[in-house]
Amino acid sequence: MVSNRQTALMGLARQTATFDSSKLTVTIYDDEETVQSRRAAFHRIESSLGLLDNMKLPHVYADLDREGLYLEGVRRARAITEDMLVHGHKHFESMTERYHMTNATPFGLNFLMFRKTIELQGAAMQKEEWLPLIDQMKINGAYVQTELSHGTFVRGIETTATFDRDSDGFILNSPTLTSIKYWPGGLGLSCSHAVIVARLITNGKDHGMHWFVVQIRSLEDHSVLDGVELGDIGIKMGYNGTCNGYARFNQLRIPRKNLLAAHVQVLADGTYIKNAGDDVPLSKRLYATMLDVRCAIIESAAFALAQAVTVASRYSIVREQGSPMFDESNAEFPIVAYKSQHYRLLTVISQAYAILFASKEFSQTYRLFVKQRADSNFSLLSTVHALSTGLKAWSTGIAAAGAEEARKMCGGHGYVAMSGLPEMVATVSAMPTFEGENYVMWQQLGRYLFKQVDLYTAGKEVDANMQEFLCGFNEYLNELSTHSVTGDLSEPSTLLSIYLYRARALLATAYREFTEEAEVSSKAEAWNSSLMAITAAGHAYTVYIVLRSFQSRVATAEANLQPVLSRLCNLFALTTIVSPTPSFYSVTFFEAGILSPGQLSSIRKSINPILEQLLPDIIALTDAWDFTDASLCSALGCSDGNAYERLMSWTRQLPVNNGNIVRNAWEGGLFPGRPYGARL
């Protein structure tokens, strides 16, 4: 163990914790057994990838080009997949050894979406045929839906699968430039198979989008099959370890049995039939795979944010820089001592926990739904779907903004790749876009909430989870009164009321705006012109759910953890109201007179004492996530605090510093035609 000023500071900061961080680790991963088995898996993988020596420059920083980044992605994906197969666990099914979503690897979508779609949409025989091949990685599949000109609006896709009676199969075709498939993970270079979304055409009739299992590369030599053009889409903001790709189909023939047939079939004469008793519209079926992935995204957002703030917290403990204005001591202070840094760090830490606990509560509801679905009971579907849209949009938005905030908290060094932060930010920044673009998600949630209000105003029964929320909603709709919150602002119940009243008030505002507008224009126009209000309402509803989930998890946490978690939960509630860091719509807390300017100032004042109480726990709160050094891949954020030596050591190991590059630049004359740089 190295020992220097930085490691000493880190050691001290670790000792000040008011609670046992390993207990919190168990809370995060649900049970001790999972914690241990994950640790063992990480150790095996990091050892096989040569990542245990954290003074060695990680290969991903070795100045790689597109090919190098991809090959490194393949190498890592092999290691985690092999470990899951050999040791029979699923630790890397939705998150990688770097805590990225597994669609960041060339094999990840095989399980995350390819398998899942066949499982949910395939007929029994199809599952029998393909699932074992997937489970043993004998094939590797992509999920291919998005086209050059259609992502969000799936019904707009143009790829066709036309039934051809002579060959007893379909002919897959990309009729236009804009119909080229573009974006699917693993498609460009790595996948042998894919689930392709295409419009099914039989006997001249267009039946809209359906799923087809399609082989695209040879299993013998990995060459691209005739009738397919495949390619990579190049460097992206992040996710460069995988090959998001494009595909163009030119009259590719696929067997009839490859249409996923859990719900529909095409007979040998081209007749299109729905399976008996199946009346769920196909668009609803789409949710099934999506819901699963969304669950994974929400959870993943918590870990992504926690990683970034772990690096920022550790660095803030060991970086000493200047002293506060008016200070005469001549000593330098660790940057965590500056109130702004202290405030920003803990705000983001509280957000990571807020997402985590909200995700846990949601998963619980989701699991119940999956259980009921097995008995063809879909009663929870609309609730689960609505929650998934709001939580997906909220958590990914917060995580992306918070990760960038954490990066900025590391000053200049946070901008260098080896800090790990640029890649963390880039990776989490994709989340607001994929699997349901966030502004589109807010609308879906808004639609659900409006439907519930419709039921409520019609005196009909609303969904069980909305009953309490809509209780007394008429008062809001009719603007009968203001809804000011009174009571102690440090009481969880008071804080929850603030969020509840705000959510109701904003929903009422949006609903009124829409209804009034719909009287003078079309419903579509009214909806569109109320879009910002609808988004605000969905957002407020979601944050209310998040705070409620956070509070309920705190209430049931074990005694040792209660004080720190309840402080964190209150901090989350208070800073979401007044925070200067991106806090979507904070101004709305004043709508309907919910808070007064006086209360605003009390809220501000109450934050400093909580920050003081939480200061000694900053390291424990981030240690609790149990990130390995290799998973953070950060010269600034390793657990020992040895930031400067490591950053300098990694820098010296960079291939760019081997001297050749200067020679190559000089070769052409750095500045030809001028004395400087002209060769003598």
Next chain:
Amino acid sequence: MVSNRQTALMGLARQTATFDSSKLTVTIYDDEETVQSRRAAFHRIESSLGLLDNMKLPHVYADLDREGLYLEGVRRARAITEDMLVHGHKHFESMTERYHMTNATPFGLNFLMFRKTIELQGAAMQKEEWLPLIDQMKINGAYVQTELSHGTFVRGIETTATFDRDSDGFILNSPTLTSIKYWPGGLGLSCSHAVIVARLITNGKDHGMHWFVVQIRSLEDHSVLDGVELGDIGIKMGYNGTCNGYARFNQLRIPRKNLLAAHVQVLADGTYIKNAGDDVPLSKRLYATMLDVRCAIIESAAFALAQAVTVASRYSIVREQGSPMFDESNAEFPIVAYKSQHYRLLTVISQAYAILFASKEFSQTYRLFVKQRADSNFSLLSTVHALSTGLKAWSTGIAAAGAEEARKMCGGHGYVAMSGLPEMVATVSAMPTFEGENYVMWQQLGRYLFKQVDLYTAGKEVDANMQEFLCGFNEYLNELSTHSVTGDLSEPSTLLSIYLYRARALLATAYREFTEEAEVSSKAEAWNSSLMAITAAGHAYTVYIVLRSFQSRVATAEANLQPVLSRLCNLFALTTIVSPTPSFYSVTFFEAGILSPGQLSSIRKSINPILEQLLPDIIALTDAWDFTDASLCSALGCSDGNAYERLMSWTRQLPVNNGNIVRNAWEGGLFPGRPYGARL
């Protein structure tokens, strides 16, 4: 000219403008002559770099590794520097042909900071020696201040320059690991010289930081001189066309005459003397170079943001995706038609103009200061410095958040490198950090404002620019009344009052908080515990200045431009209050009862009509910045709107798609030991 659905949509959108965008171009670049001369320069450069064919994949997307990115940076830097030397202009002195700050190129700091420091801190003979070499690019210099452990706190730097009488010079040394210079642009691989900031030690006495001109590489073969270790710091989030570097000095000897000596000298016997009549502390001298660069940063932030939103606007016109909820027309809508997209786009456009106009007003004051300084009149220094901190922090924060917002507005395609957006976001994201970290800037502004309040309360004269602002400030300090704004919310003067009252109220709150706290604790503790309030006050003051500048530029704009610019200005003022996109502290508009919940709802309602009025001008407002296609370097954002064909064409040209990479991955067996990927 290609003609397809997308180019047709773009053509239509260009026709709907209510004003002549070329007039606005002249406003942006100050005069017609500059517009023309810039255009000619861009054309020469783009033609010499082979960038005029916008269907050809730009080289920077050709899957480059660290070396390739740097060499491409060198190639481009040569072209723009050569053009300036040959054609005698300065169009690329502070911004490159991509509208990045020129510290993004290997030669940029030669002019931006190396020259500037010598000009301001050098004695006459020193200028005579070095400036001509710089101007003709016979040498290329870096500005080397930051060390591994010190950036913000410059006084903490550890590098020493010890006077050595025997050799009549200084010995430059890096005494510790943490003293290694780390970050300077161009240092790693490109510079022959540098201004190095080091502690001057003579006759055993430490005189603190001074500037030294130091040669670090041979001018004959570019090899690193003995006594210096140099290297690149590898891939960064952005700026990869240059070589931010590190340097360690091991007893490097430099001549005595290389100490920059405008203000101080070291005599042959080691005596340290200040030049007669020179009593400006050195820390103030630091501002001189910084102020210049900050001027450039503020301006640059406007262009950086405008570039990102130009791409997003053009893409939003040509991307058609789905239809609003309840719409039955079966037609697809361009995404700009969705109110959320429409709102976000115009909000960001208005921010880009707000930064631009604020920067123009500030530059005017700054030029006056520079003129006065020539006559040793420093009376504007504190004002100019204070404004520069606030505007730097505000504009870079807004630009970074807005560019990312623009990127997200392009959905999935905004995430691919070839959209140009990831690099735009990454580049602008460095700005909140360098040349004065933003949270540190807010404190400096706060310090200035507090000093002004001190003067005011002591009945002394405040700075000229603060007189109106502090007029009647006692009422705020004493909380004598609330300061509600009445009047028409579409009147510029009413809007400006909102911002003025808020800024006063927040400054009073911060000042009171600090003063009260300072009675029970030390001033340093009081300052630190009030940090968030101080930041909020500085922020509010700055936005007030920005809005005032925007309004005054609108008032003097030519008649044809007035309607569109005043709408944009009002939109900026209104959305900054209620916007859901990151709007630092929007909640504070309710402090001191400035706005009521009722007014909030009027503000919301008044936004939609302005958005409608501005819709036909979206393309003209972004065209006006006169960005060439090559400078945007974006498959989605070229002026013709031909987004899909170009994206697909560039994708097919990517080197990764030449087939080798798949063979290389396959070579090792994509998944060895399993049937899939095992070679036959």
